[in-house]
Amino acid sequence: MLRLEHLVKRFGGLTATDDVSLNFPAGSLSAIIGPNGAGKTTLFNQITGHLVPTSGRIRLENEDITGLKPAAIVRKGIGRAFQIASIFPSMTVREALAAAVTAHRRATFSLGSAFPRRDIADRTDELLGLLGMEDVAERISGQISHGDQKLLDVGLALALEPKVLLLDEPAAGMGPEERWQMMATVQRLWKSANMTLIFIEHDIELVFRTAEVIHVLRYGAVLASGTPDEIRGHPDVIEAYLGRETVEETA
Numbered sequence: 001m002l003r004l005e006h007l008v009k010r011f012g013g014l015t016a017t018d019d020v021s022l023n024f025p026a027g028s029l030s031a032i033i034g035p036n037g038a039g040k041t042t043l044f045n046q047i048t049g050h051l052v053p054t055s056g057r058i059r060l061e062n063e064d065i066t067g068l069k070p071a072a073i074v075r076k077g078i079g080r081a082f083q084i085a086s087i088f089p090s091m092t093v094r095e096a097l098a099a100a101v102t103a104h105r106r107a108t109f110s111l112g113s114a115f116p117r118r119d120i121a122d123r124t125d126e127l128l129g130l131l132g133m134e135d136v137a138e139r140i141s142g143q144i145s146h147g148d149q150k151l152l153d154v155g156l157a158l159a160l161e162p163k164v165l166l167l168d169e170p171a172a173g174m175g176p177e178e179r180w181q182m183m184a185t186v187q188r189l190w191k192s193a194n195m196t197l198i199f200i201e202h203d204i205e206l207v208f209r210t211a212e213v214i215h216v217l218r219y220g221a222v223l224a225s226g227t228p229d230e231i232r233g234h235p236d237v238i239e240a241y242l243g244r245e246t247v248e249e250t251a
């Protein structure tokens with residue numbers, strides 16, 4: 001589905017992405033972890049076209065999308081949740097989602113052709129249900145909790161019906177209980193939308209319990225890739241990133 005081939009990104013003398021080759025199969029749920037500065041966000045920025053790789057290729061369903069502009073990459077089917085719920089502070093949650101659904105329908109329907117209003121309302125209801133946000137649907141976006149704003153960000157990205165969805169620390173800034181809820185929702189969305197999902201997350205326990213496959217980055221390079229069990233027991237990861245105590249604690 002999505003393939004990174006020998007991706008390199010340099011900022012002056014710093015190699016932020018160091019020969020990264022990764023495959024994200026259709027329908028998979030993958031996590032990218034690594035210490036601060038490991039190059040996780042830089043990797044996402046190249047996939048979405050916000051940064052152009054120094055070398056290497058990015059392929060979506062075998063099509064080379066390296067160097068395309070962000071808007072073109074969104075049209076190809078790669079979505080990303082940005083912190084944009086706050087851009088619509090005076091809209092209700094329902095209105096914000098409906099606006100995103102409308103924008104997507106406009107972009108995908110041929111110019112000038114009508115699209116049924118009913119359709120938009122139905123799709124908006126469906127998204128509210130998937131997100132579990134029915135009870136805050138009529139609340140003003142700018143006034144809902146931080147966790148709900150992050151969820152709305154995910155919903156706005158989902159409204160574009162991406163084939164691949166990228167989430168950069170979806171549970172950041174939340175309390176422990178809310179973090180688990182957020183990841184449970186992410187898992188549910190992934191299952192129901194039949195998409196390829198890739199998320200960055202610092203909380204190793206959340207990653208172990210949520211992802212099917214984990215890719216560990218260090219100094220811009222892939223240190224290890226594997227299932228949660230494989231990563232838990234991977235000597236290089238234990239040594240370099242997790243620390244023996246952490247693994248024993250969480251095993």
Ligand SMILES: Nc1ncnc2c1ncn2[C@@H]1O[C@H](COP(=O)(O)OP(=O)(O)OP(=O)(O)O)[C@@H](O)[C@H]1O
Nearest residue numbers: 011014015016034035036037038039040041042043
């Ligand atoms: N636009 C830029 N110009 C110069 N250096 C950059 C730029 N963006 C990122 N870097 C550097 O590249 C390296 C990787 O940064 P990146 O933000 O991708 O790491 P990260 O793994 O996402 O970190 P964090 O977990 O702290 O978000 C860092 O050393 C960072 O300072």
